[in-house]
Amino acid sequence: MKIMGIDASTTCTGYAFFDEDKLIHYSCIKPNGATWQERLINEGPKLNMLIEQWKPNIIIMENVPLVNRQLETLVILGAVQGYILSVASSHGVEIKFVMPSEWRSKVGLYDGTKRGMKRDVLKQRAIEKANELFHLDLTWVSPRSKKNQDDIAESILIAYSQIQPGS
Numbered sequence: 001m002k003i004m005g006i007d008a009s010t011t012c013t014g015y016a017f018f019d020e021d022k023l024i025h026y027s028c029i030k031p032n033g034a035t036w037q038e039r040l041i042n043e044g045p046k047l048n049m050l051i052e053q054w055k056p057n058i059i060i061m062e063n064v065p066l067v068n069r070q071l072e073t074l075v076i077l078g079a080v081q082g083y084i085l086s087v088a089s090s091h092g093v094e095i096k097f098v099m100p101s102e103w104r105s106k107v108g109l110y111d112g113t114k115r116g117m118k119r120d121v122l123k124q125r126a127i128e129k130a131n132e133l134f135h136l137d138l139t140w141v142s143p144r145s146k147k148n149q150d151d152i153a154e155s156i157l158i159a160y161s162q163i164q165p166g167s
Contacts, residue, residue: 001019001058002017002054002057003017003018003057003060003163004017004058005061005157005159005160006059006062007061007151007154007158008061008080008084009076010036010039010040010043010080012028012029012151013029013031013043013047013155014026014149014151014155015047015152015155016155016156016159017054017056018159018160018163020163021160021163021164023156026152026155028151028152028155029047031043031046036076037079040079040083044083044087051088051093056093058094059093059095060095060158060159060161061084061097062097062098062100062103062158063097063098063099065099081097098158098161103162106161107157107160107161108129109126109157120143123140123148124140124143126154126157127139127148127153128140130152130156130157134156136153138150
């Protein structure tokens, strides 16, 4: 079974492909465009090509948590989800949505501290965990750095959280 993990946004969408529990490909899409709508339209054909090339049986994607979100962010992330649902549907690929707390818990990103719940700490830990589990060299520079590869790391871990032993 081929599984695709997605950590989606309109600025950088990380993706990963597994064949059973073996990581076989990963990268990200950084779409062009001045507005989120333009970037989403630019991202769609790239996502479509990936699905055609790798032919996943299922896509595992992070769901949008509704707490502590601004309305504009919810609209944008909802549009991203809708677009990806449409692309997946056109290929007959099922999508499973998982909440951030679920996949992060399953891969052991929480350390039980209040600091450990902060966004930047979780993103750095995701990179460290993906590097550790899959012998990668994904980059963490600093909080909010555009050079961080947390989108890729999270796409890997989102999928892995659902296929690792004991899932």
